Amino acid sequence: MEQQNQFRHYVKAIYRLLVILFIMVGMITISGVYLLVDPTLSAFKKEEFNSTYVRTIEEDEDKIENGVHLKTGLVEAKGLMEVINNCTNCHSSKLIIQNRMTTERWIETIRWMQETQNLWDLGTNEKIIVNYLVTNYPPKKKGRREILTNIEWYDLQD
Ligand code: HEC
Incomplete structure (x- = not known):
């Protein structure tokens, strides 16, 4: 009887230990997953409206680096702003x-967008825009391969 009591005591102790271990592993797992989702713990920080932060974003928007408008990737050249304002x-x-x-x-592409995609009349900007486009994005002299000619197309049988 004495031995049985002692055994029961051990089992209880082990059981308690396992429960504590289980809870600890659970808590670590939950906080780990939380950190994966929100590593900066931003949910606990009060959101501040910071005017200097907003200003830096606006400044970055029109930043030009190595002749490229960073936000859009368009080449910096005459007509860039007209293209950004009308084409993006x-x-x-x-x-x-x-x-x-x-x-x-x-x-042709602009006309197609005007006819089918509700692109507005570009007015005097059209000349500036087309000039920008053809100056900075002209057809490449040679692509990866020449355009195929004399192809004998065949009909697919069904
Ligand atoms: C009113 C909306 C709108 C504006 C503004 C607009 N487009 Fe488009 N454009 C479209 C749509 C819609 C498509 C088709 C997109 C697609 O196929 O996923 C398209 C497609 C294109 C294409 C691809 C055409 C092709 O053959 O695949 C080019 C190039 C293009 N636009 C250039 C421009 C340029 C340059 C401007 C500025 C003059 C401009 N877009 C302004 C709506 C617009």
Whole structure:
């Protein structure tokens, strides 16, 4: 009987130890996961409206580095602001940078957007914009490969 009591005592002690261990592991896991989600503990910090912070963001927006407008990636040149103001409202400037076209094709693209995508009349800015585009994003002399000619297209059978 005495031995049985002692055994029971041990089991209880071990059980208590396990519970404490379990809780500790649980707490560490939870705080670990929390730190992963919010490493700066920003949820506990009071949000301050800091006017100097806002000003630096605005200044950064139009920062030019190595001849490139940082926020949009567009080349710094005459007409840059007109392009930013008229061409980055609906889509990323990447769409412009990725495309290299002749004057006619840039105008065609603008007309296409005006006819189908609600692009507004650019007025006197159109000349400035097209000039900027064709100066800084003209067609490349040679692409990765020449355009294929004389292709014999065939119909897919279904
Ligand atoms: C009113 C909205 C709007 C404005 C402003 C706008 N675009 Fe677009 N543009 C579009 C839409 C919509 C597409 C199609 C996007 C797509 O296919 O994901 C597009 C596509 C393009 C493309 C890709 C065309 C192609 O053949 O894939 C280029 C280049 C482009 N725009 C340049 C410009 C330029 C330059 C300006 C400034 C003159 C401009 N966009 C202003 C709406 C606009």
